Amino acid sequence: MTIAASGPTLSATVTGSGVGPLLRAWRERRRLSQLELALRADSSARHISFVETGRSRPSEDMVLRLAERLDVPVRERNALLLAAGYAPRFPETPLDDPALDALRDGMERLLRGYEPYPALVVDSGYTVVAANRGIAMLLEGVPETLTAPAPNAMRLTLHPEGLAPRIRNLREWRGHLLAQMEREIALHRSDRLRALYEEVAAYPVPEEPPAAQPAPPVPYFALPLHIGHAGRTLSFVSSISTFNTPMDVTVAELAIETFLPADRATAAYLHTLAG
Numbered sequence: 001m002t003i004a005a006s007g008p009t010l011s012a013t014v015t016g017s018g019v020g021p022l023l024r025a026w027r028e029r030r031r032l033s034q035l036e037l038a039l040r041a042d043s044s045a046r047h048i049s050f051v052e053t054g055r056s057r058p059s060e061d062m063v064l065r066l067a068e069r070l071d072v073p074v075r076e077r078n079a080l081l082l083a084a085g086y087a088p089r090f091p092e093t094p095l096d097d098p099a100l101d102a103l104r105d106g107m108e109r110l111l112r113g114y115e116p117y118p119a120l121v122v123d124s125g126y127t128v129v130a131a132n133r134g135i136a137m138l139l140e141g142v143p144e145t146l147t148a149p150a151p152n153a154m155r156l157t158l159h160p161e162g163l164a165p166r167i168r169n170l171r172e173w174r175g176h177l178l179a180q181m182e183r184e185i186a187l188h189r190s191d192r193l194r195a196l197y198e199e200v201a202a203y204p205v206p207e208e209p210p211a212a213q214p215a216p217p218v219p220y221f222a223l224p225l226h227i228g229h230a231g232r233t234l235s236f237v238s239s240i241s242t243f244n245t246p247m248d249v250t251v252a253e254l255a256i257e258t259f260l261p262a263d264r265a266t267a268a269y270l271h272t273l274a275g
Contacts, residue, residue: 019063019084024052026070029186040069060086073188074252092249095129103251114258116274117267118236124184124253125192126153134259137273138163138227153257154181158200165206168226168233174205176223224262232269235262 027037027048034052035045043062050056051066058066063084067077078088093099111119111132118134128151139147139156146155146162156162158174167173181197184190222237236259246252261267 018054019058019080020052020054022080022083023063023066023070026067026072026076027052030070032070037066037069041065058084060084060089064089074246075249076188078249090247090249090252093251095250100250107256110256116270117261118259119256120153121254121256122153123250123255124188124190125196127151128153128156129254133274134270137270138229140229152196154196154200158203160204160206163227164203166228168228169224170205172223173225225259234266234269236260236266237262 027034032040033045034048037043038045038048041048041062042065047056048066051058051062060081063080063086064077067080072080074090075092078090081088095104107121107130111121111130114134115132116134116137118132118138120131120135121129123129142156142163143161146159154177157167157177158164164170164174178197178201181193181200185193185197225236225238227234227236239258239260241256241258243251243254261270
């Protein structure tokens with residue numbers, strides 16, 4: 001398992017019209033009135049209006065407070081500060097920088113500790129920056145063109161030469177992944193993410209193969225991923241974790257996805273493979 005360096009993944013557009021229109025766009029995206037935002041930010045609707053129209057220049061503290069109340073991504077908070085005439089507050093440290101040694105070591109221990117179950121780390125563009133042997137097991141037989149250094153998790157999953165033909169409930173899982181990407185696009189306003197979405201959404205959807213082995217109905221507590229491996233059908237439910245209150249753009253854009261066996265047969269099989 002290796003952790004690759006991740007560079008900038010999103011581009012924040014700073015307009016020449018100041019911070020007001022950007023804050024208004026974020027407020028409207030969150031479907032909040034000026035009064036609701038003012039109450040959350042311990043301000044007044046009049047002041048919020050003056051900031052949005054450019055009649056008042058917000059302090060650096062006010063920009064950060066509004067960004068927090070609007071749940072603006074860390075990268076975009078830097079863009080808001082720049083538009084307001086302030087220096088960016090949050091650094092963007094390369095993942096292979098010595099300053100992030102503790103972070104990398106912690107993620108590696110977490111991924112190893114989760115084996116034999118699959119787990120991986122992706123950045124905001126779904127580039128895989130780390131993965132464990134459980135993921136390698138699922139990717140057996142996938143062409144190197146898709147698994148080359150810095151592979152993309154969405155391409156690996158939905159490409160017709162990737163995992164897509166092996167996923168027994170592909171239409172459901174594909175719909176889940178595309179909906180997830182749509183939410184991220186709405187949050188981050190990323191051209192790169194939009195291009196990836198359009199690419200993977202256009203992949204042909206193969207016919208779903210019949211289950212490799214019959215299995216009794218299971219009352220799943222979340223949408224499962226049913227995937228074939230060595231003549232068996234494995235079932236997982238996924239969980240995504242992010243870092244709490246990150247102070248670095250790189251760290252803010254990392255997500256750890258773990259796949260929990262959804263039934264005892266899957267768990268037993270994975271432990272058998274691990275010896």
